[in-house]
Amino acid sequence: MAVTTQAQPILNALPTVSGRAGLGGTLRSEFTKIRSVRSTYWTLLVLLVVSVGIGAAISAGTAANWSRMSPASQASFDPTQASVAGLFYLGQLVIVVLGAMTLTAEYSTGMIRTSLTAMPRRAVVYAAKAIVFAVVALVVTFVAAFISFFLGQALLSSTHDTATLSQPNVLRAVVGSALYVTMCGLFAFAVGAMLRHTAGAITSVIGVLFVIPILVHLLPQSWYQDIVRWLPDAAGRALSVTVGPPPPNLFSAWNQYAVFAIYTAILLVVGAVLFRKRDA
Amino acid sequence: MIEVRGLVKRYGDKIAVNDLSFDVEPGHVTGFLGPNGAGKTTTMRLILGLDYPDAGAAKIHGKRYAGLAYPMREVGALIDAKAVHGGRSAYNHLLCLAQTNNLPKRRVGEVLELVGLTEVARKRAKGFSLGMSQRLGIAGTLLGDPAVLMFDEPVNGLDPEGILWIRNLMKALAAEGRTVFVSSHLMSEMENTADHLIVIGRGSLLADCTMEEFIARSSGQTVRVRTPQLDLLSKAVSETVPEATTAGTAAVRPTATTEADGSLTVHGLTAAQIGDLAFDHGVRLHELTVVRASLEAAFMELTADSVEYRAGQEQPVPVSGGVV
Numbered sequence: 355m356a357v358t359t360q361a362q363p364i365l366n367a368l369p370t371v372s373g374r375a376g377l378g379g380t381l382r383s384e385f386t387k388i389r390s391v392r393s394t395y396w397t398l399l400v401l402l403v404v405s406v407g408i409g410a411a412i413s414a415g416t417a418a419n420w421s422r423m424s425p426a427s428q429a430s431f432d433p434t435q436a437s438v439a440g441l442f443y444l445g446q447l448v449i450v451v452l453g454a455m456t457l458t459a460e461y462s463t464g465m466i467r468t469s470l471t472a473m474p475r476r477a478v479v480y481a482a483k484a485i486v487f488a489v490v491a492l493v494v495t496f497v498a499a500f501i502s503f504f505l506g507q508a509l510l511s512s513t514h515d516t517a518t519l520s521q522p523n524v525l526r527a528v529v530g531s532a533l534y535v536t537m538c539g540l541f542a543f544a545v546g547a548m549l550r551h552t553a554g555a556i557t558s559v560i561g562v563l564f565v566i567p568i569l570v571h572l573l574p575q576s577w578y579q580d581i582v583r584w585l586p587d588a589a590g591r592a593l594s595v596t597v598g599p600p601p602p603n604l605f606s607a608w609n610q611y612a613v614f615a616i617y618t619a620i621l622l623v624v625g626a627v628l629f630r631k632r633d634a
Numbered sequence: 635m636i637e638v639r640g641l642v643k644r645y646g647d648k649i650a651v652n653d654l655s656f657d658v659e660p661g662h663v664t665g666f667l668g669p670n671g672a673g674k675t676t677t678m679r680l681i682l683g684l685d686y687p688d689a690g691a692a693k694i695h696g697k698r699y700a701g702l703a704y705p706m707r708e709v710g711a712l713i714d715a716k717a718v719h720g721g722r723s724a725y726n727h728l729l730c731l732a733q734t735n736n737l738p739k740r741r742v743g744e745v746l747e748l749v750g751l752t753e754v755a756r757k758r759a760k761g762f763s764l765g766m767s768q769r770l771g772i773a774g775t776l777l778g779d780p781a782v783l784m785f786d787e788p789v790n791g792l793d794p795e796g797i798l799w800i801r802n803l804m805k806a807l808a809a810e811g812r813t814v815f816v817s818s819h820l821m822s823e824m825e826n827t828a829d830h831l832i833v834i835g836r837g838s839l840l841a842d843c844t845m846e847e848f849i850a851r852s853s854g855q856t857v858r859v860r861t862p863q864l865d866l867l868s869k870a871v872s873e874t875v876p877e878a879t880t881a882g883t884a885a886v887r888p889t890a891t892t893e894a895d896g897s898l899t900v901h902g903l904t905a906a907q908i909g910d911l912a913f914d915h916g917v918r919l920h921e922l923t924v925v926r927a928s929l930e931a932a933f934m935e936l937t938a939d940s941v942e943y944r945a946g947q948e949q950p951v952p953v954s955g956g957v958v
Contacts, residue, residue, distance in 0.1 A: 364806055365779045366744060368737065374703035375735045383733035390726035391719060464717035467684055468774070471711050473734040474683045474700035633685040 380473050380482040388486055393459075394452070398494050401448040402501070408440025409502035413509040420513045432597040434517040434524045437506020438531040441498050442590050445531075446538040446563065449491055453539030454546035454555035456487045457629075461550045466634055476630045484543055484622065491539045495532035503528045523596040526607060530593030533611065538563060541586065541618045547625030563587050579603045589614035635660055635813055636681060636782060640690030643676055643837075650676040652837035653690070658815045658830075660781065663808045665828030665845075666817040667933060669941045673837040674817040675713065678786050682711055694782055706735040710775025711784040715767040720760030724751055724770050727759060732777050745773040764791030772803070782813040789823055801827045821933035833933070835940025849929065857905050859890075859898040860921035861912070868892065870915045871900055871908070897921070 388394050413436055420428070460466035473479050507516040517524045538559075546555040567587050570578055582588060583604045591601050592610035604610050636658040643651040651673045658664045668674050679685040681692040683699045694702065694709055702708050718727050728742040746752050749769040754762070759770065768788055775783055785804070789797045804827055808814045818824055824831065824845075831848050833841040841848060861867050871890040888902035900908055905924050912919050 364748070364803075364810065365776055368707070368741070368779050371704060371707070371736060375705065379736045380734050383730045386726060386730040386733055387719070387722070390723065390730070391721040393721060459719065463719045464714055465719045467679075467713055467717045468731065469734075470684055471682050471713070472706055472731045472774075474702075474705055476700075631686075633679075 375473060375475075377478050377482060380478050381486060383473070384479075384482045384486040388456075388490060393455070394490075397448060397452045398490075401445050401452075401494060402498050404448060405438075405441035405445040405498040406502050406505060408444055409437045409506045410440075410509055412436045412439055413506035417510050417512050420515075428513075428515065430598055431513075431515060432595060433507060433510050433513075433515055434503065434527045434596045435594045437510070437517075438499055438502045438528060438594065441495065441502055441531045441535055442594055445495065445498060445535045446590070447560070449495070449535050449539035450542040450559045450563070451556055453487060453491070453542035454559065455552055456483055456543050457546040458550060458552040458555055462552060470634050477626065480547065480626050480629050484540065487543055488536060488540055491536040492532065495535045496529075498535075499528050499532040502531075517596065521596070523607075527594050527596050530607065530611065531590075534590045534593055534614070537589070537611075537614055537618055541614075541621060544618065544621035544625040547629050548621070583610065584613065586614045586617050635695060636784075636815060637693045637696075638677070638681065638690070639692070641677065641680055641687050641692060642689035643673075643680055643685060644688050650837050651680065651687070654834065654837065654839055655690075656832050656839060656842050658782075658813055658832070660813040661808060661811050662829040663804050663814045663816060663827050664830040664832060665824035666815060666832050666834075667821060667824060667937075668817075668819065668834040668840075669937050670819050672819075672834045672937070672940065674819075674834065675786050676837075677834070678711070678713055678784055678815075678817065681784065682709075682713070684713070704735045704778065706731070706737065706778030706780065708778070708780050709782045709784065710778060710780040712768075712771040712775050712788060713784075713786045715764065715771035715788075718759045718767070718770065721758055723756050723758055724762075724773075725755040727770065728774055728777060731774050735778055737777055741777055745776045748776060749773040765793060765796045768792060768796070768800070772800070780812070783807055783815065785814075785816045787817055787819070789818070797823075821930045825929050833936060835937045838940070840936055840940070848932070856925045857900045857903065857908055858921065858923045858925050859900055859908060859912075859919060860896070861898065861917055861919050863917045864892060864896070864898060866915060867898060867908075867912060867917045870911050870917070871898075871903065874903065874907075874911065899925075 413433070416431065416436060423431070460469060469479060470476060503517075503519075507518075510516045519525045519528065541563075542555060542559040545559050546552070549555045549558065563586060567585055570581055570585065573581065579602075588604050589611040592604045592607040595601055600606070605613065638657070639655050641651050641654040642649070654673070654677060666674050666677070676685065680687050681694070681699060691698065699705060699709065722730075724746065725742060728745065729739065732739065732742055743752070743755075746755050749772055751766065751769055751773060754766065759767065762770065768791065772785070772788065775785070783804075788800050792800065804814050804816060808829070816828070828845055830844050831841060832839070859867065868890040871888050874888050888900065891899045891901075893899055903911070905922050909919065909922055911917075
């Protein structure tokens with residue numbers, strides 16, 4: 355029995371502190387949370403494998419078929435875009451799951467009640483979660499982007515049509531793929547904060563990032579041309595193109611990214627307001 | 635010290651907490667009692683700021699919970715032992731809580747030791763029994779060495795050894811001068827633990843008193859008397875002028891009722907008073923027994939009108955007399 359006598363205090367005294375609990379401690383706490391569950395490692399491993407693997411498969415396939423490709427196809431081939439396509443198209447799917455679950459997993463497990471009892475200042479909890487997720491996502495997507503790029507160029511070497519980082523727009527496309535995918539994750543984080551439900555959040559974000567762009571294609575051409583630059587996923591296409599003219603109907607690459615960033619910022623603010631206002 | 639003032643919480647049309655006011659004082663175990671659905675958990679959530687009240691306020695050491703500088707150093711609260719991420723180990727669960735309040739890492743090991751979970755510290759919480767989860771939850775409340783502790787139904791799902799452990803821990807924490815506020819829907823769990831009781835039903839306050847007052851107030855306290863001179867004693871009892879009671883409860887005129895089995899049930903007098911009375915009147919006594927309704931019965935009587943969910947049609951609550 356742990357407690358039988360009164361002679362000894364139950365707990366050892368703690369060192370005294372001043373100030374108040376704030377963002378620093380909660381950032382450490384959120385980092386402990388994200389690194390201490392296996393699902394984080396599985397998700398990030400899947401992100402790396404899928405991103406690098408798909409990029410490598412596209413690059414290897416192109417190299418194998420290079421001699422059979424028409425000169426026009428060869429001229430329009432974008433070796434940078436091909437090498438990071440896995441990260442762009444499938445990496446964002448994976449990061450959307452991780453981003454959404456950063457908050458929704460706390461609701462599905464009930465952990466949110468424990469978290470908000472430990473740190474009742476909700477804006478601090480929300481900010482710490484978003485920051486830790488964004489940093490982890492940035493690191494992993496940068497690693498995935500550069501591995502994908504260099505592996506892709508190595509596999510394409512037989513075509514003698516490979517890219518280097520010093521060529522125009524190539525570094526932008528590689529870095530941009532990481533930044534775009536990270537933004538997708540933050541977008542999903544915010545939707546998760548609003549819906550507080552994993553499946554609902556993931557479905558909604560995939561709807562916005564994948565399904566709406568397809569549906570918009572079905573609109574009359576003139577409408578499509580006006581609307582397409584206002585879609586969040588347009589940032590990905592604008593950033594990734596390094597060969598030939600920039601994609602039609604879009605803003606310049608970084609401005610197109612800013613459109614996506616503004617959407618994400620708005621959702622993050624709405625998510626924060628709801629997170630603070632609602633009963634946990 | 636917890637102060638609750640005029641707390642109101644509605645969920646849609648339903649009032650979960652209805653103008654609730656009470657204080658929870660340090661140095662005692664205060665039992666927070668009420669039937670299922672009475673609003674106990676909601677009240678605790680409101681105190682912790684997990685839910686927002688529609689009116690009123692709850693303060694701890696004069697501040698709202700969210701305004702405390704280091705919340706875990708002032709309050710340790712366990713609302714739901716299963717509110718953990720099952721994929722995280724016990725150690726990492728406690729570590730991530732400790733870090734939010736800048737508590738030293740070594741503290742995690744200390745509280746794990748205290749609740750007896752050191753051996754499973756690296757095991758994922760998913761595999762924990764309810765009893766182990768309760769211990770993990772309690773470990774979390776102790777991280778910050780808080781002056782105020784709140785536990786919601788902490789003995790649910792525990793084996794007798796675990797229940798005894800929690801009772802002793804709560805008493806020891808209160809003996810150190812801490813405020814211990816613990817909810818339960820079973821009076822029997824509080825009977826040997828709580829010094830003070832706050833009883834609610836349908837979100838409203840039904841009683842806020844010490845355990846002794848609750849016992850004294852319970853209407854089940856009677857004395858059974860057997861005598862061949864039934865009429866003489868009945869008359870003597872009903873003519874007795876009541877003394878002012880100490881607990882502040884209204885003085886009740888003693889009554890004597892003749893039961894079907896020929897015994898006499900006396901309300902409002904102690905066994906000693908009846909014995910003296912009989913002696914004064916020359917009445918011979920064959921039996922003099924204090925019949926005390928259990929606290930459970932008194933609690934059920936108090937909350938009978940406010941039970942939220944009841945099986946079948948309403949039935950009168952049988953008051954089983956335990957002989958002391």
